[in-house]
Amino acid sequence: MPSKAAEPAAWQVPDRLTIEEVRAHQGRLIVAFDGVYDRNIAEALRGVLLCVDSADIGPLSDPDEFHDHQLVGLTAVTPAGETLGEVARIDHAPASDLLVLRRPEGRTALVPFVKAIVPEVDLAGGRVIVDPPEGLFDL
Structure with a gap:
């Protein structure tokens, strides 16, 4: 056979x-x-x-660019220091990247990740400064 x-x-x-x-x-x-x-x-x-293991990723050459994993978990605060929430994730939209904030009351908010609204990212301090335009969090 x-x-x-x-x-x-x-x-x-x-x-x-x-x-x-x-x-x-x-x-x-x-x-x-x-x-x-x-x-x-x-x-x-x-x-x-x-x-990709974030430990394997090299630093970016532009000081105004960040890897998503560097931003997730940062506390979002106003220029006056009021807590707006925590960065839960980054959504990459066609017009601009969006910080998805987990607000203190539990809902989420989308913040365009542009210099006019997010003037400072303080990785060492664990925060992003968000200067929201009127009505941004009313949606």
């Missing part, structure tokens, strides 16, 4: 992926990973959540 060839094991996403190349195509990024040269294997990566 002829022996049956063993089925090849299903490809598994490795614990670490190294980016080899990134390019834009029709409004999306196409990312090529080192060692992933087969289209079928690349398709298996669709929808995979990629995580």
Whole structure:
């Protein structure tokens, strides 16, 4: 009786992926990973959540730019020192990035992350200064 060839094991996403190349195509990024040269294997990566250890990220060259993980958890205060909430996350919108604040009463508020409204980020002090225009938190 002829022996049956063993089925090849299903490809598994490795614990670490190294980016080899990134390019834009029709409004999306196409990312090529080192060692992933087969289209079928690349398709298996669709929808995979990629995580980066923040300890592996170098500092930014522009002092007015921040990584999301640096901002999350900071206390948002007015120039007078009134607590507005805590930065829960950053939403990247087309017009500008938005600080999503968890307000003291529990609801959330969106703050455009622009110099006119957020004039100072004090990482060492654990806070962002927010000078909200009239009505920003009334929504």
